[in-house]
Amino acid sequence: MIPRLLEPLAAALPAAGFMPQRASSVAGNVDRVFGFIFWVSLAALVLILVLTVVFVLRYRVRSGRTAPEPSPSHHNRLELLWSAIPLALVMIIFGVSTAAWLDMIEPATGPDPLRVQVTGRRWSWWFDHPGGRGAPELHLVAGRPAVLTLASTDVVHSLYLPDFRLKQDAVPGRFTRMAFTPVLAGNFPVLCAEYCGTDHSRMLATAVVHPDQASFDAWARAGAGEALSLSDLGKKVLAAKGCLACHSLDGTPRVGPTFKGLWGREEKFADGTSAKVDENYLRESVVKPGAKVVAGFANLMPPVPLEEREMQGVVAYLQTLGTAP
Amino acid sequence: MTTAVSAAEPAAESYLRHGRGLRSWLLTIDHKRIGLMYLGLIAFMLFLGGIFAMVLRMNLWRPAGGLVSNDTYNKLFTLHGAVMVFLFVIPGIPAALGNFVLPLQLGAKDVAFPRVNLLSFWLFALGSALFVATLVAGGVDTGWTLYPPYSLEGSRGLGILLALTGVFVAGFSSILTGLNFIATIHTMRPPGMGWFGLPLFLWALYATAIIQIVATPVLGITVALGFMERLFHLGLFMPEYGGDPVLFQHFFWFYSHPAVYIMILPAMGIVSEVVSVFSRKPIFGYRFIAMSSIAIAVIGFFVWGHHMFVSGQSKWASVVFSFLTMLVAIPSAIKTFNWLATMYKGAIVLRTPMIYVLAFFAIFGIGGLTGLFLGSLATDVPLHDTYFVVAHFHFVMVGAVLTAFMAGLHYWWPKMTGRMYSEASGRLSAVLVLVGFNVTFIPQFLAGVAGMPRRYATYAAAFQTNNRVSTVGAFILAAGLLLAASGLLASLARGRRAPANPWGAASLEWSAASPPSHHNFDRTPTAGDPYDFGGLREVSAEAGWVRAAGGAP
Numbered sequence: 008m009i010p011r012l013l014e015p016l017a018a019a020l021p022a023a024g025f026m027p028q029r030a031s032s033v034a035g036n037v038d039r040v041f042g043f044i045f046w047v048s049l050a051a052l053v054l055i056l057v058l059t060v061v062f063v064l065r066y067r068v069r070s071g072r073t074a075p076e077p078s079p080s081h082h083n084r085l086e087l088l089w090s091a092i093p094l095a096l097v098m099i100i101f102g103v104s105t106a107a108w109l110d111m112i113e114p115a116t117g118p119d120p121l122r123v124q125v126t127g128r129r130w131s132w133w134f135d136h137p138g139g140r141g142a143p144e145l146h147l148v149a150g151r152p153a154v155l156t157l158a159s160t161d162v163v164h165s166l167y168l169p170d171f172r173l174k175q176d177a178v179p180g181r182f183t184r185m186a187f188t189p190v191l192a193g194n195f196p197v198l199c200a201e202y203c204g205t206d207h208s209r210m211l212a213t214a215v216v217h218p219d220q221a222s223f224d225a226w227a228r229a230g231a232g233e234a235l236s237l238s239d240l241g242k243k244v245l246a247a248k249g250c251l252a253c254h255s256l257d258g259t260p261r262v263g264p265t266f267k268g269l270w271g272r273e274e275k276f277a278d279g280t281s282a283k284v285d286e287n288y289l290r291e292s293v294v295k296p297g298a299k300v301v302a303g304f305a306n307l308m309p310p311v312p313l314e315e316r317e318m319q320g321v322v323a324y325l326q327t328l329g330t331a332p
Numbered sequence: 333m334t335t336a337v338s339a340a341e342p343a344a345e346s347y348l349r350h351g352r353g354l355r356s357w358l359l360t361i362d363h364k365r366i367g368l369m370y371l372g373l374i375a376f377m378l379f380l381g382g383i384f385a386m387v388l389r390m391n392l393w394r395p396a397g398g399l400v401s402n403d404t405y406n407k408l409f410t411l412h413g414a415v416m417v418f419l420f421v422i423p424g425i426p427a428a429l430g431n432f433v434l435p436l437q438l439g440a441k442d443v444a445f446p447r448v449n450l451l452s453f454w455l456f457a458l459g460s461a462l463f464v465a466t467l468v469a470g471g472v473d474t475g476w477t478l479y480p481p482y483s484l485e486g487s488r489g490l491g492i493l494l495a496l497t498g499v500f501v502a503g504f505s506s507i508l509t510g511l512n513f514i515a516t517i518h519t520m521r522p523p524g525m526g527w528f529g530l531p532l533f534l535w536a537l538y539a540t541a542i543i544q545i546v547a548t549p550v551l552g553i554t555v556a557l558g559f560m561e562r563l564f565h566l567g568l569f570m571p572e573y574g575g576d577p578v579l580f581q582h583f584f585w586f587y588s589h590p591a592v593y594i595m596i597l598p599a600m601g602i603v604s605e606v607v608s609v610f611s612r613k614p615i616f617g618y619r620f621i622a623m624s625s626i627a628i629a630v631i632g633f634f635v636w637g638h639h640m641f642v643s644g645q646s647k648w649a650s651v652v653f654s655f656l657t658m659l660v661a662i663p664s665a666i667k668t669f670n671w672l673a674t675m676y677k678g679a680i681v682l683r684t685p686m687i688y689v690l691a692f693f694a695i696f697g698i699g700g701l702t703g704l705f706l707g708s709l710a711t712d713v714p715l716h717d718t719y720f721v722v723a724h725f726h727f728v729m730v731g732a733v734l735t736a737f738m739a740g741l742h743y744w745w746p747k748m749t750g751r752m753y754s755e756a757s758g759r760l761s762a763v764l765v766l767v768g769f770n771v772t773f774i775p776q777f778l779a780g781v782a783g784m785p786r787r788y789a790t791y792a793a794a795f796q797t798n799n800r801v802s803t804v805g806a807f808i809l810a811a812g813l814l815l816a817a818s819g820l821l822a823s824l825a826r827g828r829r830a831p832a833n834p835w836g837a838a839s840l841e842w843s844a845a846s847p848p849s850h851h852n853f854d855r856t857p858t859a860g861d862p863y864d865f866g867g868l869r870e871v872s873a874e875a876g877w878v879r880a881a882g883g884a885p
Contacts (some may be wrong), residue, residue, distance in 0.1 A: 164481040169782070
């Protein structure tokens, strides 16, 4: 609410050209919080500087002023006051910022978000889009929620979209996630923000936001079939590694739970806990199958070493098998 | 210069003349000589790190770079960061100025463990030598933050191992200094000095020492684990051996965030001394300032996760770290307002130390307030790892610490050397540092908000103006520092002899001769209020200030 009161002031900063465009659903909120902190901080800074200058001018030693005037050497109530006011201000900042952030990291993505698998590697980005097309640019649709699943095949990278006010590290050995809705069609810069070696500063890409789904589909179709899509790769991996001997695709429980409807399912484990099936759960179940054993099944599965791209493929393929009702 | 003693206490021989020859310096256990040796070494490290910075800034003159290769640029910013952090800013105030001043402010002969103090210096020298060896071995390009997997990849050779060993060894120096200071403050306070009679510089050093002995071992363990991970593939931090790179980030920031307070707390201590003496008024709200130092030291341990808001750490961890980060702003706010209240109705004397302190107010104000943008979750997401962060931490770690260091150096210079420096060059240097610093780093805030990531050897053409202004500022800043250095060094040859108490300060170091004798005090002094200026009267510029017998005027 408080940032909203300051909306005109907050909007002054991007309007004055200090910030990139607001190209995502979260950018407006972030800028409002930024504007609020900016004007509060500026007021505090001006207070400090004005007091400093005024005191120096008024109380500096000069002819006629050689000694200090009597004044108290402490004043508990005053000191508590200038502890309490900053405390109240930073707590308000914390409140508005955290509220905005919680909306930002877990936005409502609707039933059918555009899912993109993002791979960082030295020194370029690779984006696997639904429909099978992979590209060095990120393709999105204005107005359609997007969920990006980030992975890295070598060192830590960070996917940075300044116009979207978003950034997320891509960490080897785990998946991370970024979700938002692009609101402006056009081309926007994509950068790497986590230092990754020689050409870190040239690890650049473009985010192409299509004005509508039809435009995206046309782009996706044009390139389909050129190479094995990520989910087709996942399907091949499941067959080649023998996964399908124990995990069915049609809903029948065998030695292990079925893959049908697995994505997004609330899985119950032998130790009584439960978790929602997401990309990091799947990775753990492949790398360390004994870590979470699904209730009703025996702990029999061996760890299956997969290349990072094979792992991404398995995730992409299981996502296509539908979610639990 | 036959004898360098003041008129006030013409008895003993100065510590500078006590013992001659190189050996009497290198193996000295006199805290004052150890302090001076630290000062020489960290000044060299500041110069070395500064050269690296100037090459970086010149490479950024053009968006495509080109002065040096990308790899060389990456090595330069790594060594710039590592040398400045580990070998200048962290040891700067505590080890150099603290070593010299702490026993004197306690009216003591030395620190509690003088031999450990010498060991501490030589460990620091060894750590520094290992960094220079890293440079000779081809350098490292890991960033001073040493994030794996990049920093520990199998292809890395000797350089990273030397650098990790250097950090490890220099860390022990810091731990031993902290131990020594804590023991000294606990056991060697003079008659009449209770805990709330300590000068605030000592409260600051005490709080710093707590952080040094609690946090630095974690850094030592982390780099030792990194060393072993690189050689023996233990599977701690490297995903390819089954480790977790984010674990390293937690360990690293568990030390490296409190390390920011190792840097800023002693700086705040100097500001408390200088602002009181040069306002000719007792420090306002002594207890609040003393307790703020302790509060910063304690809360500062629980905020490290704010470096990792976009690293994939859990949501609620981020919320808690953000909350605690906001709390740590409060003690700094209290101190700032108490310093201003000290100036209120004072008699402000604009000598060089005070001008540096005024510069500190502006720079620390900006540095502290811009921290709010980064401690707050929503705004940190776009700003993280951009030039906004670079500008913010340079304002705090460099601008604020450096201006306070320069204030302290000029303030205690007459005590250390027995010579008065030139006020003209001192004041001009303070103005150049203030202007140069802001011209360098304010454009970097703007570049960060507009989306320029840090550690970029090349950049988009849109940021050229920001970078050029910044480079010009860096030259102004360098000129200010060189002017200060030349003014101080010139005073050794040409400076007027300093009286025991040139500023009219009331803490005990000013009752010793300038420079002090080898054993500091002929008789153990009795401590009074370190901020009671009543009764102090300036006899003349040459004779300095003396306390009139019979107390207050």
